[in-house]
Amino acid sequence: MPSFLAISGSLRAASTNTALVEALAANAPPDCAVAVYRGLGDLPIFNPDDEGDRTPGPAAALIDAVTRADGVIVCCPEYAHGVPGGMKNALDWLVSRDAAVGKPAMLAHASPRSLYARAALAEIMRTMSFAMFEAAPLEIALLGRKPPEMAAVLSEDANRRAMRDAVQAFAGFIRANIASSS
Ligand SMILES: Cc1cc2nc3c(=O)[nH]c(=O)nc-3n(C[C@H](O)[C@H](O)[C@H](O)COP(=O)(O)O)c2cc1C
Known part of the structure; x- marks a missing residue:
């Protein structure tokens, strides 16, 4: 059974x-x-001096979780037309490792805006050699909603189906990726 690691770029x-x-x-x-x-x-702020034996525990745990996952799903806000520091920091800890190389990844969007961050994340992750699944991006507009409203939107049948279909499509991409590389 494929297992995915889903990362939110917000601490709110x-x-x-x-x-x-x-x-x-x-x-x-x-x-x-x-x-x-x-x-x-x-995660501490990334410092290339702290790699290898000096890798901090939380960073090692992230690297391990990404390594073990069959794919990564990133859902991230935009701050000032960019990728929030916390999310970029997490990605930086993965740069000079094997964890990201060829690892299937997809973006999911909680805001219909954030177009700069979407493009920047895709560029960063492609540069890190993630295998990006970009054919069927998932977007569910939650921007500006409070938790009870979010829960209502996310429990709508159409949105539940969209989430299930997106994960299924990503799993299909991973299967095709494995088949083409073996
Ligand atoms: C400091 C800050 C800067 C933001 N800048 C942008 C922006 O440039 N473009 C945008 O679409 N939204 C921007 N937003 C709105 C956030 O993307 C929006 O509040 C989003 O819901 C935050 O994600 P979260 O709900 O997961 O915390 C900004 C929000 C904050 C707090």
Whole structure:
């Protein structure tokens, strides 16, 4: 069964992006497992001097979780037309390792805006050699909603189906990726 690691780029308690990754985990198809990464706020600021034997525990845990996952799902807000520092920091810890190389990844969007951050994330992750699944991006508009409204939107049948279909399509991409590389 493919297992995915879903990362929200927001630390906000009432984050729309975290609500979306949690809903993806809850609505994954029965033959896929989605685990939500909770360590973004524990990562020290990336320093290339702290790699190898000196890798801090939280960074090692992230690297391990990405390595073990069959694919990574990133759902991230935009701050000032860019990728929030916390998310970029997490990606920086993965740069000079094998964890990201060829690792299937897809972006999911909780805002219909954030176009600069979407493009920047895709560029950063492609540069890191993630195998980006870009054919069928998932977008569920949660921007500006409070948790009860988010829960209502995320429990709508059409949105539950969209989440399930997105994870299923990503799993199909991974299967095709494995078949073409073997
Ligand atoms: C400091 C800051 C800067 C922001 N800059 C942008 C921006 O440039 N473009 C945009 O579309 N939204 C921007 N937003 C709106 C956020 O993307 C929006 O609040 C989003 O819901 C945050 O994600 P979260 O709900 O997961 O915390 C900004 C929000 C903050 C707090």
